[in-house]
Amino acid sequence: MEPTINNSKPSRARTKTPPTDLPGWGIDADPKNDPTYPMKQRTDAEQTGYSWERPTLQQPDVEILKSLERPNLTAVFGTSTPPSGLSGMLRRHAYANYSENDNRHWFTLVLADKINVVECVLDDLASGHVPNIFKEKGYKASWQHDRKGLIVSLGTTLAITAGLAYLAWPKNKRGKKPKSRTVYPS
Amino acid sequence: MLAMSFRGPQRVRVQQKPMPEIKHPEDAIVRVTRSCICGSDLHLYNGNVPDTRVGMTFGHEFIGEVVEIGSEVTKLKVGDMVIVPFNVACGRCHFCKQGMFGNCHEANPEATAVGGFFGYAHIGGGYDGGQAEYARVPYANVSPTVIPEGMDPDDAVLLTDVVPTGYQAAEMAGIQPGDTVVVFGAGPVGIMAARCAWLFGAGRVIVLDEYDYRLEFVKNYAKCEAYNFKKDMEDVAMFIKKQTDWMGADCCIDAVGAEAAGNAVQTITGRKLLLQGGSATAMHWAINSVKKGGIISVVGVYGPTDNLIPLGNFMNKGLTMRGNQTSVKRLLPRLIEHVQNGTLNPKGIITHRIPLEEAAEGYRLFSDKLDNIIKPVLIPPSAR
Numbered sequence: 216m217e218p219t220i221n222n223s224k225p226s227r228a229r230t231k232t233p234p235t236d237l238p239g240w241g242i243d244a245d246p247k248n249d250p251t252y253p254m255k256q257r258t259d260a261e262q263t264g265y266s267w268e269r270p271t272l273q274q275p276d277v278e279i280l281k282s283l284e285r286p287n288l289t290a291v292f293g294t295s296t297p298p299s300g301l302s303g304m305l306r307r308h309a310y311a312n313y314s315e316n317d318n319r320h321w322f323t324l325v326l327a328d329k330i331n332v333v334e335c336v337l338d339d340l341a342s343g344h345v346p347n348i349f350k351e352k353g354y355k356a357s358w359q360h361d362r363k364g365l366i367v368s369l370g371t372t373l374a375i376t377a378g379l380a381y382l383a384w385p386k387n388k389r390g391k392k393p394k395s396r397t398v399y400p401s
Numbered sequence: 402m403l404a405m406s407f408r409g410p411q412r413v414r415v416q417q418k419p420m421p422e423i424k425h426p427e428d429a430i431v432r433v434t435r436s437c438i439c440g441s442d443l444h445l446y447n448g449n450v451p452d453t454r455v456g457m458t459f460g461h462e463f464i465g466e467v468v469e470i471g472s473e474v475t476k477l478k479v480g481d482m483v484i485v486p487f488n489v490a491c492g493r494c495h496f497c498k499q500g501m502f503g504n505c506h507e508a509n510p511e512a513t514a515v516g517g518f519f520g521y522a523h524i525g526g527g528y529d530g531g532q533a534e535y536a537r538v539p540y541a542n543v544s545p546t547v548i549p550e551g552m553d554p555d556d557a558v559l560l561t562d563v564v565p566t567g568y569q570a571a572e573m574a575g576i577q578p579g580d581t582v583v584v585f586g587a588g589p590v591g592i593m594a595a596r597c598a599w600l601f602g603a604g605r606v607i608v609l610d611e612y613d614y615r616l617e618f619v620k621n622y623a624k625c626e627a628y629n630f631k632k633d634m635e636d637v638a639m640f641i642k643k644q645t646d647w648m649g650a651d652c653c654i655d656a657v658g659a660e661a662a663g664n665a666v667q668t669i670t671g672r673k674l675l676l677q678g679g680s681a682t683a684m685h686w687a688i689n690s691v692k693k694g695g696i697i698s699v700v701g702v703y704g705p706t707d708n709l710i711p712l713g714n715f716m717n718k719g720l721t722m723r724g725n726q727t728s729v730k731r732l733l734p735r736l737i738e739h740v741q742n743g744t745l746n747p748k749g750i751i752t753h754r755i756p757l758e759e760a761a762e763g764y765r766l767f768s769d770k771l772d773n774i775i776k777p778v779l780i781p782p783s784a785r
Binding site: 233234236237238239240241242243244245246256257258260261265267268269270271273276279280281282284285287288289290291292293294295296298302306310315318321322324325327328331332334335336346348350351352353354355356357359360361364 | 410413493526705735765771772
């Protein structure tokens with residue numbers, strides 16, 4: 216049987232009538248807003264290089280890491296959470312050795328982030344503070360609005376953790392009889 | 402003071418932290434009265450942004466009262482109620498001079514691709530954010546804007562990011578009258594992008610998301626078409642082609658970024674293993690759904706590493722892609738007009754007002770899309 220080919224033009228109108236009960240239709244339409252025009256108010260000042268009059272410079276009172284792709288610190292900067300510990304060493308290494316163009320910069324920082332989480336749990340415990348994971352994860356909201364999902368999620372996590380713990384436990388301590396060893400008479 | 406403190410992926414604590422101090426003569430200290438949780442904060446919350454350090458306070462959408470000013474601050478005075486745009490911008494560098502306040506070169510020593518942002522890890526400059534009782538606001542002469550008389554604070558807080566970002570998403574899409582615009586994502590920014598697309602004369606606005614409650618919301622709020630990409634179609638690009646007489650959309654807006662669902666490979670490599678700068682599913686769909694010669698506008702946030710997208714199709718189709726962090730200061734005057742004359746109703750997207758002390762629950766609600774949440778606002782004790 217010959218396959219049938221539908222050559223008819225689709226009849227669906229491409230554009231529908233915009234809603235009439237919405238204020239402001241078309242009031243910001245701009246025929247000149249064509250993407251071949253840049254979004255900026257072009258000055259081409261970049262051609263003079265790093266030449267603007269800089270603001271007063273903030274004085275660093277904590278360690279600030281700087282991208283290799285800049286010649287200096289910016290005039291202002293945030294001072295939140297300076298680098299510290301092992302994660303801080305990794306962050307210093309990432310900033311000092313790899314540009315933003317180098318994926319090692321980012322993957323080193325991702326690794327530092329993971330280590331930083333562990334460091335902070337240890338810091339909490341060392342200072343006598345046991346993190347309230349249930350509170351920090353906002354599970355009260357899950358309990359109120361998605362109880363089943365929370366139970367499944369926590370149950371799954373618990374089962375996986377228990378399974379891994381079982382596998383990690385030495386075989387001879389899992390209630391199994393240890394293999395007998397042959398003892399040779401001396 | 403009370404402040405949100407990041408403790409690790411999906412862990413948030415509200416604790417006492419030292420009061421912020423004036424560190425630079427152009428600084429101001431602001432007592433926060435409203436602070437939103439943004440979809441971009443979820444990238445941090447989920448541990449997808451490199452150099453997000455434990456102990457940092459998030460929050461780049463906040464308003465408040467000026468309580469202290471540095472010696473060189475002339476445009477604000479103590480007692481002023483201000484909108485604080487999320488960009489930290491000097492107003493002097495070449496990029497600020499060209500209206501690119503999201504690209505300031507004097508606000509972020511740690512990364513050159515982006516300017517400085519409040520509460521956005523150290524790739525945003527290491528500034529603690531506004532999910533706290535007080536915040537340090539650098540370059541107070543430049544971006545912070547006094548809230549106009551009579552403006553509802555709930556409207557004002559959304560002018561710090563969500564409304565400008567939705568507006569710039571539509572602006573960057575180069576919408577011409579009659580154009581068909583497809584918005585990927587019905588979160589707060591996607592909703593606002595859909596609403597603002599009409600301001601530029603769109604002929605048709607289509608929004609895609611996976612959550613029915615969000616689609617229902619955007620359909621009512623932005624008077625657009627809304628479809629569930631998991632239920633209403635098997636293939637997104639095919640669906641859009643069929644909807645557009647087999648041409649493709651004139652413009653596609655990526656209002657999702659790194660958290661996108663819908664493609665297992667993207668999700669595993671981008672969101673779980675962090676081998677990409679997030680899941681680029683929305684970008685992938687945008688490239689394949691837009692017409693030849695069409696425009697893609699990107700306001701979804703991705704991490705700094707590589708992403709898997711169909712670049713071959715991008716070239717072969719002759720597409721144009723525009724993206725940027727929103728230049729809030731550039732857009733504020735026009736958007737304030739739109740709010741004041743009733744064209745835009747930002748506060749209409751706020752669904753949850755949450756005490757700052759319950760920030761962890763707010764993040765959980767927003768991250769897991771519980772209780773039909775669209776936009777959560779955190780309110781510190783002093784503002785209640």
